[in-house]
Amino acid sequence: MIERIYEARHRLLPYIRHTPCVRHTPYRTPLAPNLSLKLENLQLSGSFKIRGAFNNLLQASPEQRERGVLVASGGNHGLAIAHAAHRLGLPATVILPQTAAPDRIARIRSWNATVILHGDNPSDTLLYAQNEAQERGCLYVHPFASEATLAGQGTVGLELLEDVPEIDCAVIAIGGGGLIAGTAVALRSKNPDIRIIGVEPAGAASMYQSLIAGGLTELRESRTIADTLSPRAVSELSLEVARDHIDEIVLVSDEQIVDAMEILWSEWNQLVEPAGAASIAAITSGLIDLSPYRAPVALICGGNAPVGPVFTAFRDKAAHNTDFPPIHHKLHR
Amino acid sequence: MIERIYEARHRLLPYIRHTPCVRHTPYRTPLAPNLSLKLENLQLSGSFKIRGAFNNLLQASPEQRERGVLVASGGNHGLAIAHAAHRLGLPATVILPQTAAPDRIARIRSWNATVILHGDNPSDTLLYAQNEAQERGCLYVHPFASEATLAGQGTVGLELLEDVPEIDCAVIAIGGGGLIAGTAVALRSKNPDIRIIGVEPAGAASMYQSLIAGGLTELRESRTIADTLSPRAVSELSLEVARDHIDEIVLVSDEQIVDAMEILWSEWNQLVEPAGAASIAAITSGLIDLSPYRAPVALICGGNAPVGPVFTAFRDKAAHNTDFPPIHHKLHR
Numbered sequence: 001m002i003e004r005i006y007e008a009r010h011r012l013l014p015y016i017r018h019t020p021c022v023r024h025t026p027y028r029t030p031l032a033p034n035l036s037l038k039l040e041n042l043q044l045s046g047s048f049k050i051r052g053a054f055n056n057l058l059q060a061s062p063e064q065r066e067r068g069v070l071v072a073s074g075g076n077h078g079l080a081i082a083h084a085a086h087r088l089g090l091p092a093t094v095i096l097p098q099t100a101a102p103d104r105i106a107r108i109r110s111w112n113a114t115v116i117l118h119g120d121n122p123s124d125t126l127l128y129a130q131n132e133a134q135e136r137g138c139l140y141v142h143p144f145a146s147e148a149t150l151a152g153q154g155t156v157g158l159e160l161l162e163d164v165p166e167i168d169c170a171v172i173a174i175g176g177g178g179l180i181a182g183t184a185v186a187l188r189s190k191n192p193d194i195r196i197i198g199v200e201p202a203g204a205a206s207m208y209q210s211l212i213a214g215g216l217t218e219l220r221e222s223r224t225i226a227d228t229l230s231p232r233a234v235s236e237l238s239l240e241v242a243r244d245h246i247d248e249i250v251l252v253s254d255e256q257i258v259d260a261m262e263i264l265w266s267e268w269n270q271l272v273e274p275a276g277a278a279s280i281a282a283i284t285s286g287l288i289d290l291s292p293y294r295a296p297v298a299l300i301c302g303g304n305a306p307v308g309p310v311f312t313a314f315r316d317k318a319a320h321n322t323d324f325p326p327i328h329h330k331l332h333r
Numbered sequence: 334m335i336e337r338i339y340e341a342r343h344r345l346l347p348y349i350r351h352t353p354c355v356r357h358t359p360y361r362t363p364l365a366p367n368l369s370l371k372l373e374n375l376q377l378s379g380s381f382k383i384r385g386a387f388n389n390l391l392q393a394s395p396e397q398r399e400r401g402v403l404v405a406s407g408g409n410h411g412l413a414i415a416h417a418a419h420r421l422g423l424p425a426t427v428i429l430p431q432t433a434a435p436d437r438i439a440r441i442r443s444w445n446a447t448v449i450l451h452g453d454n455p456s457d458t459l460l461y462a463q464n465e466a467q468e469r470g471c472l473y474v475h476p477f478a479s480e481a482t483l484a485g486q487g488t489v490g491l492e493l494l495e496d497v498p499e500i501d502c503a504v505i506a507i508g509g510g511g512l513i514a515g516t517a518v519a520l521r522s523k524n525p526d527i528r529i530i531g532v533e534p535a536g537a538a539s540m541y542q543s544l545i546a547g548g549l550t551e552l553r554e555s556r557t558i559a560d561t562l563s564p565r566a567v568s569e570l571s572l573e574v575a576r577d578h579i580d581e582i583v584l585v586s587d588e589q590i591v592d593a594m595e596i597l598w599s600e601w602n603q604l605v606e607p608a609g610a611a612s613i614a615a616i617t618s619g620l621i622d623l624s625p626y627r628a629p630v631a632l633i634c635g636g637n638a639p640v641g642p643v644f645t646a647f648r649d650k651a652a653h654n655t656d657f658p659p660i661h662h663k664l665h666r
Contacts, residue, residue, distance in 0.1 A: 020353030022375060027420055042355060046602040087360055110599065202657030211664060223657070225650045251660040254651035262644055266443065269379040269636035271604040274647060287661045303602035309642055311595050314607060317558045318587035324535030324556070327584040328620045331544060 001241070002189040004151035005182060008055045009158050015054045015087065016155075019043050021163035021297070022268070029267050031283055032290030036164050040156065041272045041303025046107075047228070048156055048179055048301055049080035049143070055152030056141045057084050064139040065090050072096075072129030074122060075104055075228040076275075076302050077143035082113035093138070095129040097122060101227075103306035122231065144176025145235035153179045157186025160297060169195040169296040171288070173278040174207045174249075175229040177238025179301060184245035195247050195293070199282040201274075202251040204230040210239050211249065225254045226274035228302060250282040257281045264300070273305040334574070335522040337484035338515060341388045342491050348387045348420065349488075352376050354496035354630070355601070362600050364616055365623030369497050373489065374605045374636025379440075380561070381489055381512055381634055382413035382476070388485030389474045390417050397472040398423050405429075405462030407455060408437055408561040409608075409635050410476035415446035426471070428462040430455060434560075436639035455564065477509025478568035486512045490519025493630060502528040502629035504621070506611040507540045507582075508562040510571030512634060517578035528580050528626070532615045534607075535584040537563040543572050544582065558587045559607035561635060583615040590614045597633070605636040 023036045040048040057069060068091030071081045078094035085092035092113040096105060098120050109115055119125040133140035142149065156179065160167055170187055172180040184196045200208055201224035210217045210233070218233040234242070252260075257274045260281035264270045279298040282288050290296045356369045373381040390402060401424030404414045411427035418425035425446040429438060431453045442448055452458040466473035475482065489512065493500055503520055505513040517529045533541055534557035543550045543566070551566040567575070585593075590607045593614035597603045612631040615621050623629045 017355065017357040020355065020372075020375075022350065022353065024350040024377070039353075041602045042353075044357070107599070202659055203654050205657075205660075208660070208662065212662075223654050225647055225654065247663065247665045249660075249662045249664065251657070251662075253657060253659050254654040255648075256659060258644060258647045258651050261647065265640060265644075266440065269374045269605075271640055271643065272602075285659060287659055305643060306646075307598060307604055307640065307643055310604065310638060310640055311591060311598075313639075314558055314591045314594065315588075318591050321536050321556050321558065321587040324538075324584070324586060326535055326586050326589060326618060326620055327538075327541070328581065329541065329545075329583075330581045332580045 001185050005154035005186050008151040009155045011058050012054050017043055018159055032296050034295055036297045038299045041276050041300050045080040045083040046304040047076040049076040051155050052149035052152035053080035053084040056148045057088055060139050067138050070133040070138040071141050072126045078108050082108045082111035086111040095125055097125045144178035150178050150182040154182025154186045157183035161190050164295050164297055166295040167297055169293040171197045171279040171298040173301050174198045174200045176231045177207050177234040181238040181241035196245050197248045198246045199250045199278045201226045201229050202253050205251050207234045208249045228275040250287045252281040256285040260284050272303040276300045276302045334518050338487035338519050341484040342488045344391050345387050350376055351492055365629050367628055369630045371632045374609050374633050378413040378416040379637040380409040382409040384488050385482035385485035386413035386417040389481045390421055393472050400471050403466040403471040404474050405459045411441050415441045415444035419444040428458055430458045477511035483511050483515040487515025487519045490516035494523050497628050497630055499628040500630055502626040504530045504612040504631040506634050507531045507533045509564045510540050510567040514571045514574035529578050530581045531579045532583045532611045534559045534562050535586050538584050540567050541582045561608040583620050585614040589618040593617050606638040609633045609635045
């Protein structure tokens with residue numbers, strides 16, 4: 001797997017951002033003193049998902065490139081695929097459940113992907129997408145169950161080893177488990193003692209339940225505001241890697257997640273989606289104590305929150321100030 | 334002045350963040366191909382103002398430190414002073430106009446500063462603050478008219494020379510002019526050919542009017558959503574530096590600013606205040622063309638937008654998911 005991650009890194013280099021890892025610490029919040037934040041909300045498409053997306057699309061066959069890619073997604077995976085497909089000139093179709101947030105639909109459409117709303121639960125949508133992809137002969141990219149996806153997400157780990165060479169603990173949110181699996185493999189390839197702490201929403205604890213049960217377990221219900229962390233089951237592959245590499249799992253409540261979103265805003269001016277604040281929630285809630293670590297890192301996995309009303313408010317105000325014309329004036333030379 | 338900026342840098346090093354400068358470029362927006370963004374919205378206190386604030390407070394006399402600092406501010410200066418004073422253990426008082434945004438008041442109070450609301454226009458508030466400071470024997474820190482403040486803000490320029498060594502153009506918003514003055518001096522000390530482009534809201538064009546008039550000019554009216562760029566006059570000092578170093582000035586409309594805020598959100602997942610998007614507005618509006626430059630940089634000066642409603646919406650949703658208890662589970666070791 002680690003070879004696949006190095007290959008992915010080489011493959012992705014011209015296409016993605018090496019995201020900032022901000023090390024300085026605020027003085028007053030209940031965070032670890034040396035904590036760094038890896039800001040994957042600043043990644044293209046607003047989340048780490050673009051890594052796996054590019055890694056899949058860049059390996060597509062010429063026929064697949066022509067027929068295009070088709071995925072099911074309630075969120076960041078669909079957006080990442082739409083973005084990467086636009087960049088590479090592939091047609092993209094994203095199937096979303098009928099309940100998908102209008103904000104996400106608009107973002108996906110803005111990258112020229114075709115959006116189809118189908119089904120009212122993730123399993124129906126997924127099944128429909130897999131069938132459609134087969135019928136149309138499109139490339140189908142699963143959000144977390146394939147090795148190419150895991151290897152793509154694992155490139156975050158390689159960046160972290162450069163950003164914080166002395167890293168000794170990583171706090172990472174778990175949705176389908178692709179991010180934590182890939183990142184853990186990359187980090188541990190350098191130093192097997194790096195502590196890996198996974199964080200799930202308490203209402204969507206798919207990895208926790210599978211690890212406890214000793215096998216892939218599907219939740220009967222998944223209910224959390226962190227919608228991009230809410231698949232009802234992880235994958236065999238991510239579970240297998242998790243078994244070897246995850247040392248601790250923390251389940252955070254939705255309220256703790258919103259608290260952490262506010263802290264990320266008030267201390268770092270980063271507005272992120274609930275999933276993006278989950279790793280911070282594990283710390284600020286007091287559930288885990290990072291003081292034993294010399295260089296812990298929390299991964300901010302995504303930022304795609306619906307903030308339209310903020311702009312609407314400013315646009316209303318701006319409408320009162322239209323009597324000043326724009327000007328460009330050269331003073332020197 | 335450049336010596337003062339180097340001194341400031343040394344002085345500030347333990348207290349501020351070296352903010353990220355993100356170089357990778359999105360593919361579809363009307364931005365320059367090699368544009369980098371210097372994210373001062375990720376600075377402590379959410380804006381570059383913390384640089385000048387620390388540079389003033391770290392030079393306060395023992396008596397001043399005991400009596401504390403008092404400032405007038407409608408925005409980021411007050412927040413920066415409150416933050417820096419909290420960090421250094423000085424009492425701080427921030428005088429705001431009656432019209433100040435509740436969001437800003439709350440942020441300033443959260444750093445334990447005393448907030449006093451006085452006057453209904455910036456000039457009244459300023460006068461009151463200066464009198465109060467004198468009566469109480471407090472340290473008074475002007476938001477942009479002092480050399481210590483300019484030197485502090487200039488440390489952004491020194492960071493930029495490290496972030497983008499080949500920088501050949503800087504696009505910087507102008508409020509009181511401290512940021513552009515300090516940064517221009519720092520950049521030009523290394524390479525006098527770096528092009529300096531200033532951006533003002535069309536409804537608060539205090540630097541533009543002063544440069545045109547050939548002397549410090551007070552606007553009769555200042556009206557823009559970019560409240561932190563809205564002083565009715567720049568200072569003698571910033572005007573003097575601007576005369577030597579600003580090559581072009583762009584006045585952007587409020588509508589262009591909101592457009593740029595949305596682009597910063599959709600392309601970079603950075604939610605910023607209107608002032609923070611002004612430099613981008615000059616580019617995305619088409620008013621300036623950065624294609625002749627090899628390594629242009631736009632400075633994102635601040636991020637303190639009111640986003641409370643975003644959290645309220647998530648908190649309402651979270652209230653439906655309280656039936657999942659937080660858990661911390663150790664798997665290995």
